[in-house]
Every structure is written in structure tokens, then in C-alpha cells.
Amino acid sequence: MYEKKVAPIALDHIRIGDPFWKPYMELVRNHVIPYQWEALNDRIENAEPSHCIRNFRIAAGLEEGDFQGYCFQDSDVYKWLEAVAYSLMWHKDPELEKTADETIELIASAQQPDGYLDTYYIIKGLNKRFTNLMDRHELYCLGHMIEAAVAYFKATGKDRFLKVAIRFVDCVCENFGTDPGKIPGYPGHEVAEMALVLLYGVTGDEKHLKLAKYFIDQRGQSPLFFEEEEKKNNNECYWNDSYMKKQYYQAGKPVRMQKKAEGHAVRAVYLYSGMAEVASATGDASLFEACETLWNNIVQRQMYITGAIGSTQYGESFTFDYDLPNDTIYAETCAAIGLIFFARRMFEITGESRYIDVMENTLFNAVISGMSLDGKSFFYVNPLEANPESSLKDYYKRHVKIERQKWFGCACCPPNIARLLSSIGGYAYEANTDEIYMNLFIGGEIEAELGGAKQKLSVETGYPWNGDVAVTIHNDAESEFTLAVRIPGWCENYSLEVNGEKIAGADVISNGYAKLKRNWKDGDTVVLKMEMPIRLMEANPRVRADAGKVAVTRGPLVYCLEEADNGKLLQNLSLSDAPEFNCHFEKDMANGVVVIDANGHRTSEKSWGEDQLYRVYSDNKKEDVRMTFIPYYSWANRTPGELLVWVRR
């Protein structure tokens, strides 16, 4: 009953032609992937060197030197290769493929006789390998290697990289487990769990699924493996001092007993994604229940309105229910991407649109805010409130940047965005033998085998600027299948037509989708028109940070105030009691966005002397102003300045 109801469509069957998303994919292809390659090779001036390729060359014996960079540096090249694979699926590029092949050869040449492959320990001493699973990242690197290898295999049909990954998996299988003489450990940073199930999908080798299941089941069992490791290594976990302790790694108790999302946010959602995969592949009810509980905890208690997660810089972690500070926030781009991974799997298992609602919200807000509109700079942290002086001078907001950066020493986010955006079509459309799901409204052409025959859907949409979506069916012969069109959670009014004929939503809605099941013939059209009014949102009163405040949204987009439009001291702006909103498309702003303006007030500074810090309250000092809201994701693409999402009312 936990078998996936829906599965990915091969990426080479999806050709995105969407005015909103295609440019992002082109940016990744034309800028991010080449830039990243330069970065991996330490050829970017004024940026922290990556050391990544060099570490592989040293490990392969091609160069002398010591390991440099983070212990998980290897994963950067894997994520890059994954993005390359996705890119090759929709845009052939022999030269890029050649570079990738050579890189894979380099990786392969560093592999040890027993399959082990982690440059940190190959260079620093193999006798220490697998001795600090808590804080070194061998199994994390393994996970990313698998994901890249599978993607590259699917993109090119070449199995060289896949075989390298399988050999490393074999090595891990040989060394890990609860049998005597084996290491009863598991990853300190999760990702291998979901990767192994992905690998199992390609190899069909039960051993691969079994290893994933072992990692999940063994995690947090008593005695705690990481505590035993500490004893052996005579060291102390940094997080023992915090209230999280081993839950920083989601390893303080068995995963089925974890009721709240805790600890490092990226680790957490990567683990939960793996749990969902294993639950599905093994039909494990208690494991799936744990996923649901954790999912609900996140989206009902610990998620920002932008879909971001991770309330604190301390441990880059979740904190506690309803604790969603806007200015000391962490909201790492990678964590948002991980939430999308988790959402996708929960959707695939349940077929329920509520998971895609979160995916869409996170994608349009918390994720794409992570990359500049020119694809050249990135946010690690995606705040909902920021100002330049605090970022500079407040130690506890130093992680909150008001300008995106070119690259990072710990470069997890840029390649993560790259691999997500290059494969975005796969998130938009999924299918099974009889159904095709339109999850995200992204224009393009999608081919799938449905009702036993080849179908092609052409999709055109003005999303997210309007809610009009038109689908045309192309097939050789009439065939019965279901076109499941997601009706987003934000959408209150819409109309749906098939070949010009109105469909009553109530008749066809199931699990949040309008399920149009019929004999489709070539040229049939479906037109969805969603009203996209401006919506003022409020947060649960248990969210202290948002008390008395509202957020402006339209369709899937959260809006924000920026200094460039509204001047400094954004917290002095408040919306009118009955705000009148206008919106219009500004083609020259931020590559074209719908801008919203509204009437509001500004607490005037004029009546205040330079020397006055407090005074008796007087009511008569508000100026009427017009407030300008822009889509949150597009902030910080002009003059650096203040940002505010939650506005006083």
C-alpha cells in the first residue's frame, strides 16, 4: 500500500519551453555549470578555492599535496556531475559530456582496490577511514556519488560512473552492519539512504535496498553509535552542549520515534526523503507513519511562509514549534531543496496534492531566491527580514547576507540549485501507466506512455504571473488515460474546460487534482483558468515573530518590501486597514515580474529630533504612502538594502 502511485517521467521526455523556467535552465547550463567547473578547478579569482578536483588528482596519484577543503569536498563534483547529466538530457553538449567523462575517469582512478572512494581519507590515511562517521562525510559523499552516477547513466547510457558507485557501495556493504566484526554505524550526514533506493531502482539489486533500510533502521538505536564512536575516539560531539545533542544528526533515537523535525535541517529532510523511499520500497507502515508525522510537524509548525526551513544559524537547524524568527533565520537554500525532495516522495506515495502545494511554494520562494537573476551569485541563507547594518554588525545576524555571493568555501547550495533547476521538468510532471500528473504549471512538451500508447502534451501557461494554463493532447490514436491537473491550495476560484466545455471541479476533484479521465484524441484541449487575487496572509498566533503582521502573496509567490522601492526602515511601514492593491507586470524589472502596490502608512521620523530616543506616544504622525511589493525571490537583485516580508497591519 506504500508503493508509489506515481513515478518520474524520464527527463529526456520533457522539453521545457516555459518563459519563467526555461531561462533558469539556460542560466544553469550557460553560467552555473561552466562557472562551477572553473570553481571546482580553483580557477575563479577572488573566490575561496574549492580544491575539489585537486584532491581527486592527489588521491589518484597524479599530483603531490595534502587534502584541502572540507572533508565533504568530493560531493561538490558529484553534484556538478548530476547537474551536467540533467542538462545533457535536454541539451546535448558533446564537449561538456567529454569533460564529464574525463572527470569520471579521474574519480575512477582514485578508487581503491576494495571500492573505497573518499579523497579525504585516501590522502590523509586509509587506516582512519570509517572511524568518524559522525562528523566526517564518507557516506554523504557516497550518497551524492550514487545520485550523480544514476543521473549520468540515465542521461548518457554510460555505466562507467555507475560501476564506480556500485563498487563503493559494495565496499560499504562489506564493512557495515550489525553482524559481528562489522561497523554498526550510519551516515552522520544523510543522503545515501535515498540515493541507495534510487540505485536499487536502476540495478534491482536487493543489496542496495537492504543497505538503505539498514541505515534507516539502525539510526538512533541504543547504544547510540555516535556515542560509542565518541568513546573510541575520545572526543566530544560539539552538539552535546546544546539541547539537540545527537538529534542534531537525527540520531538520538530511532527514526520511528522521532516526532518533530530536529537538528540540522538539510540532514533532516534528506533523511526523511530516504525514510519515505525505504517505506515505499519495503511497504513499511510504521516508517511511512513516521514520515507523515515529521512532514506534518514541519509544514504545520516549523516552515516559513516562503517554504523555507531551519530557524537558526546554530547548527543550521530546526528549533521548536512556531519558532520562526524572520531576521535571525537560517533558511538554507539546500534545506528548501531537501524539503522539495521530501515532498516529491510523499506525493509519489500518496498522490496527494498537499505535498505539491508545499513543493511549489518552496520552489517559487525559498529556493529560487537562492540564486541571482543572472545565475552568478547565491544565497546560502534566505531571510524574511534583513538590513545591511545588522548583517554587518550584529554577530547573530552575520550569516544573513543582503547580497548574494559568488561562491562559498562550503559550496553546497549553488550546485544543489543547479541540479534541481536542470531537472525541474521532472518535478512538474509525473505519471503512471494510466495517469499523468501536472504538478507544477510549467510550459513545454511532455511525452509519456499512457493507456498503453504514446501521448504528447503541449502546455502553455503564463504562470506564475497569471493562472491560465492550456494543455493540448497529441496522440496517434484515441486513448483512455487520466490527466490529473493540480488545483493549488492557494487557488479559491478557477474554471476548467475540456475542448471548450466547462467541467465542474466538484465532479472531478480527488486528492487535490482535477482528474480528467476520458478517451483523449489528438488535438483535445484543456484550459484551466485560476483566479490569482492578491491575498493577505497571517500566521498562527503561536508564531511570536509574526504577531500583528501580514504577508502579501499572489498565486504561488510570496511578496516582499525592498528598500530600493520603499526606502529605509521598512518596519515603519504598515498596511492600511482596508488596503487597496494594484498589480501590474513590469517587464523591465527583475526579468519581468508582477509588481504589487498598496496604500499604507509610514511612521514619520520627521517629528523626531536627533537626540530623542523615547517620547510620549502620539497618534498623529503617520504619513500616507504607497507601498511597493515585489516577488520575494527577486529581492537583492538591485541596490543592496533592506528586506521585509511580514508587514505590520
Place this chain on the structure above:
Amino acid sequence: MYEKKVAPIALDHIRIGDPFWKPYMELVRNHVIPYQWEALNDRIENAEPSHCIRNFRIAAGLEEGDFQGYCFQDSDVYKWLEAVAYSLMWHKDPELEKTADETIELIASAQQPDGYLDTYYIIKGLNKRFTNLMDRHELYCLGHMIEAAVAYFKATGKDRFLKVAIRFVDCVCENFGTDPGKIPGYPGHEVAEMALVLLYGVTGDEKHLKLAKYFIDQRGQSPLFFEEEEKKNNNECYWNDSYMKKQYYQAGKPVRMQKKAEGHAVRAVYLYSGMAEVASATGDASLFEACETLWNNIVQRQMYITGAIGSTQYGESFTFDYDLPNDTIYAETCAAIGLIFFARRMFEITGESRYIDVMENTLFNAVISGMSLDGKSFFYVNPLEANPESSLKDYYKRHVKIERQKWFGCACCPPNIARLLSSIGGYAYEANTDEIYMNLFIGGEIEAELGGAKQKLSVETGYPWNGDVAVTIHNDAESEFTLAVRIPGWCENYSLEVNGEKIAGADVISNGYAKLKRNWKDGDTVVLKMEMPIRLMEANPRVRADAGKVAVTRGPLVYCLEEADNGKLLQNLSLSDAPEFNCHFEKDMANGVVVIDANGHRTSEKSWGEDQLYRVYSDNKKEDVRMTFIPYYSWANRTPGELLVWVRR
């Protein structure tokens, strides 16, 4: 022109009999001083040991062992002795005096032949003394030793301790200075500067003033002494990583070039107090100007409405103008006390009441909040907003406690409160040959030589619960002098009568005081009646944290909401547009306080499901409530819970 216009009255000439303050003094005498003595001797169960007395015993050769505790542990016994001295001035206690004398003997017996006296280096190795002025606290301990020694000399007439202090000063004079072969350094933690001027006041020895002036003038001169020290010690200052760098110590540039209060807040205000002392004693205009600039920066840009200072836990420091977060605040009790020291000196030099306005505000709010009503527990940090879960689970609010603690490893605050409260009469009344200033309205009997004759004032007041103050003059013969009665900055309406005859304020107000100059005869009475309405205050709109919020005050007291009266989630309360306030004295609450209530609203949680984090804003969900405000200083004396000062409006 910077000579002090007003000077302290000897504490044994002031007998406090005030219903508000006398109990605090009794608490200090009966609880704090004895408790602290036990603490200094490591006799408190379940509290971190102080090691303080033991360190002295080891340094004196009376016991074997290693130094333990902070490097500035010595200062704890000095602050204790200072509090004891003040206490002895108004309450003879031969047994306590005996204990103090014995302690002084112990201290003396640890003194080195050349006068050096710091147990840290005496125990750990004298060859290292004076080599890390930046982070070790020898000169800080010296400062507190001097302050205690002078106080004890004034209280008892015994000069044993004073001579010990002078010998240590001699040793420092011998070793420090810009002459060749001497150390061109100065204290990493200031306090010696003001202490040395105090000593100079007793000894009249120019050398003592000169050393103070040297410490002030040399501070921050190029090349920076602390940078030179770093090079020698081959270490790195922890704060080099922050934007503060050496300004953490107020040592990044010459003091006259410092325009904003920066760095560690206690250090800062201790330095500024010393600067004011030296400026006054040497008639240094540029130095006094620097004091004014720094004072203005603090009170106009960096001070909480409670009079607290220090916006961040990071370095326990000032941050930047208008940065006054209420929940990540530091607001150390000691910093507030230091601001009172600074205020007192600025007042003594200028005779202006605006300094006393700040002193009074800080005293009634930021300082006495630091001690529980039973005198048995203390706050280091005095937040304006707190909740139990954040204090427990938010790493960046872990310093914000919602319950006062018994004692601290770094026990600076409790003895600092003790010495301030034991000498509070000296802050309330100051004088010169012809004038007596009533700065704080504290009931009691004050003797002073005025107009060449002995005068006694009897003061009765219901302050801070009402604004009625009655003064009766007692003297043997009619004499001309000025009774300067401060009209507080918060007071908008008052009446003033001398012997039942109304005095028009406009005729007599100067520098914020009603200056009643006349021939006073025995039995003359002065009656001041200040109206004490509830006042809603607002912060300058540049203060982001307080936007859209107000604070309730009455007289000198800031009020707050507490969970015990108002339930959880205080941020959901807002005052009505036109709030109706009531206030009444509750004799059984918090030793008797005026409680304020007002009508307001609570954003209802009732309409929210457990599963809903965000929803479309709806206006119709506020419940009418009665809000109960209590004096800020009295919070956290009942069931631990939430706190809020700035309330939405």
C-alpha cells in the same frame, strides 16, 4: 570649569528610612552580604564555587593548591568589602567588621614585597605578570581593590587596606608609563581609572591622579598596545574576528576620538566614568567633550527604555545606533550600574538633572530588576521580552534567563548591586557648601554642612508609588542655603510649596532643579507634589524592534506584562486604540506595588486548527481582554513565564 559643582555627602550622614529603599538595604545587609561571604568561601551547596578566598590563602602561602576561577576572581572579595563598608556606615556590626578586618589581613598577607597583588599571577607565576593586560585583569582587580579600600577607610577610619592598595598602586606606577623600560599599557578591563581619582581624593597624592590620566590618555594610542602585546605573546585577540576588534576594549583609538559607545558595555561605562573623573580633576576640556559625546550617544541611541545598555550577548556589548532588540538583548545588571556611575559623575560636574533622570530610570528598572525581591537570586541579563521555551532552546537566547539564579561563576553582578544599594543614599543626596541636591526621592534624614552651619533634612515620600515628597528642615539657627529639588524629566505637572506657600516652578527652575534659596529656619517645610499619570511611551522610529509598539510607564517605573497575569503568548496582546487605564496599589503583590490594568485585545488562537500555520488574514478574531501591567523590576518573582515590555498598539 570642570571642577565638580556638587560632591558626595558622607554616607554616615545619611540615614535612609524609606519604605521602598530601606528594605533593599536591609536585604543586602541581612542576606546578600552574608550569602556572598559564604559564596566567597565556597560554602554554598549546589552553586559553582567561587575559589576567591582560597586563592588568597594559596597566594599567602597558607594553603597548597592551584589558582581556580576566573583570572579576575580577586575582585569579588573587593566588591564584597566595599558593600560591607557601605553597610557599616549605616549599621554598625562589630562581628562583620571583624570578618572584614581578617579578610583584609589575608589580602595583605598575599601582597608581594614590591606591592604587587594579584592571586592569579602570584600562584601561577610572577614572571608572567603584566604580560597580558588585554585579557588578564590585574589592573581591573587593582581598581576594585582601591574602591573597596577607600570605602573601608571612610567607613571605619582604618587605613590598613588603604595602605595595601596604595602599595599596589606604587608597584603599578613603577612599572607602567611611556618612559623607556616601562610598559606603555593600560587596563584591558577598565575601572582603575575612576578608582585612582577616588584614591587621589583621599590621599591628595598627585601620583595617583597622574596614573589615572596616563591610563586614559595612553589608551588607544598608536601603535596599539594590545596589538603589540599580541605580537609578543604570539596570540590573537578573540575580537579581531568581529567588527569591534580592539574597540571591544575601547582601545582601538584614543578615547577623545571615540564618538560612539562601543564594545563591552561594562568596560565602556567604567572607562567613561574614569574619563569624567580625570576631565574634572585636571580641567581637561577635550576629555569632557568626549564624555558628553559618548553619554549622548548612549542615551540618545543605545539605551533601552529601562535604562539598560548592551544590545548583544556577543561580547556583552553595545552594537550600533538604534539597535535595541528586546529578546536577544544583553542588558547586564553591571552595565546598568556602570551607567549610573557615569551619570553621577556627569551630574557632579555639570549640576544638570538630565543625568539624574537617566540614573533614576536605570536604577528603578534595569538595576533592581537584577535582584529578586528576597535578595537571594540575581539576573545577569535583564531582557525586555522573554519566554521559557526560547531561553531553553534558542541558542542565541540562552543567556536570557526567565528565573534569577542563586550565584554565578562570574559573580560580578550580585556584589555590584550590593555595593550600589548599600550606598544608595549617596546617590540620592549630594551637596556643596551652599546647596543640597535632592536627586532621588528617598525618605530619610540627611545631615550636611550648608551655609556654614549644620543642617538636617527629614524627607518623607511615597515614591515611586506616588509623587508626594515632604521635606522638613532642622537646624539650630536660621541659615541661607539652597535646597535643589529635582523635577524629573518624566514629570509634566507638579506643585511645590514652601511652608504652605505655592512656588511657581518657572521662577526657580534651573538645570532641571527647583532651586529653593532662602534663609531656612528650623521646621520649615517643602512639599513637592508630582502628578504621576500613566504614560504610554514610543521609541524613535529608527528602533526597528519597537516599531508599532508602546511601553507603559508611570513615574520612574517602566511596566511590563507577565505571563502570571496575562497568560501565554503575550505578543498576541495589543492595547486598545484609546486604552482606559486603572491603577491601584496591591500590597500583597511583590512587596507592594502599583498595578496597572488597561483594556486591550488578544488575537484569538481559538479559530486556529492545530494543523494550520498560515491562512488568509481575517480581521474578526480579536477578543477583548483586560491587560495587567506590573512594574518591570518586579517580574520573575512568581511563577516563571513570559515577559513583555513593548506592547503592540
